Amino acid sequence: MTRRVQLLENRSLLKLAAAAAPILLALIALPSLINTYQVQLVIYGLIAAIAALGFNLLLGYTGLLSFGHSAYFGIGAYSVAFVVAHLGPHSMEFYLLLGIPLVAVTSALFGYICVRHTRIFFGILTLAISQVVYSLALKLFWVTGGSDGLRVPRPSLFLGLLNFSGSHGFQFFIKSYYYYVLGIFVICVILMWVIVHSPFGKALQAIRDNEVRARFLGLRIRRFRWISFLVSGTFTGVAGILWAPLNGLTTPDILYWTFSGEIVFAALLGGFRNFTGPIVGGIVFTYLRTYAVASTEYWQLLLGVVLVTLVLVLPTGIVGAIARARQRLGRRNAVA
């Protein structure tokens, strides 16, 4: 029995690999086709996708809507800035090595508090805690630089193997960093896929769908939610770590609660009821936001209108809508 399940799962993993291979190949070939600015945009998109992917473990798979994920993104970004300011080595691996445990510990700590509640109270509690972090970053300016933020110079990649200080450093950095982020993105996607298809992931979905029954099955609900929170926050934190050197600056904006709203927006845009939704959502949202900001001074208005129509008309998001359209087409073909 378990063997068959495992076989099935292996097959689904193979299926994922088969479906993802062309996309991955296209992503690998991409930088040679487009200019540096566009590459930079895709990197931002991939980072947003990692953040939304992490966020969705809580919303889509555990059924908890966090309105405070800016905290973990921001703590990731600020951890990089602190390393730059106080510890020295400008190496991306070093940032990740120090940043990931830091984000994991803080999300474990905050998560331990937050998972005592569900529904709207969970949302408000996560929001309140993220605002504590925000106001500390804003007011403790001798540590965090206040609203000016902290500068993050270009780090070296692969333990100093790649340096970017020359005159063409920027272009070279963007291209190399693209592959770096792409690599981490692929690792994150595979990791998340394994997590949500593991018994642990199934338990989370059981808790999401029916808490009482899950409890009768003997699942320790709060513990499961806590671990889910930890993993979710850490993924979003990794996105923050990757974001800081690309942006070159960390400011308290990314800790403010409206930034959490943008993460929620991205997940919903793609569709939070399926695995690929937040990935698509993160990338599409980055483009949407960038072009909205570029095309009009009132970009927030535009985004707000998109969000409201989306929630009204397309509640399952882009991926959900495509899946439904395909299903309908398939049924029509079958009838014919």
Place this chain on the structure above:
Amino acid sequence: MSILIIQLLNSLLYASVLFLIAAGLSLIFGVMRIVNLAHGSLYAVGAYVTAWLAGRGIALGVGLGWLFLLLPLGALSVALIGIVIEPLLLRPFYRRAEEYQLLVTFGLLQILEDLIRLVWGGTPLSADTLMDALPILHIGGLFYPAYNLLVIAIGVVAAVILWAVIYHTKFGVLLRATSQDRRMASALGLNVGLVYVVAFGIGCFMAGLGGAIVVPTQAAVLGMGVDALIIAFVVVVIGGLGSLKGALIGAVVVSFVRTAGIQFFPELELAVLYLIAALVLLVRPTGLFGTT
């Protein structure tokens, strides 16, 4: 000593504005179980409309006494917006998951924030003529504007009226019945849709009134709504979502902590507020006076 009195009055001033915002938020949650993220922006609209009307009024040479009538006018305009928003945008969401309700009001927040910028631009709008129209009082050698006392009085009066409406009128009974069991109220022949519109309108009126009375003391600026929403959240979390008494106590607690914070620990003032909110949520998730 007189400094203490002034700080006390300042706290009460802030508490009265906060109560207006938080009571509206709490009323809307209590009746329709929606946390309206756009509530702070509605408060900002109230402030902007009042400041703009006051500017118009002064330009047209309206008497200073008449300008005070603009305060309820600013609040009424926000109530009108609310009456349009509720059936149009919120009604489709009552049966859907909470995530969608939060997201639609978040979208509304983004729209309102930019509409404010579109209509009134980025420069702060002030209406301090209203404040200057009233005399300045001397309290033990220090000066204090009488307008601030008016704000405190409006807050107190609003609290009394709201309490009387909810607990001593027929409409209040309908409101509480709908809030306790929407389907049962509907089955008994109540026009639940109408109750919702009116409740949302009252909630918006309160937010607008908060904005209207605060704008003579401080200019209307971009982002004031988003900040106010978060503080109002702290208030309703401490007092209990959906509770009128809670909003009152919460507003007083928050404003006193904040005044003390600005005086003694300015760096941590905001952080302490959120920490209090988080602590209350941990110990009593429904707040000090919440029921559900």
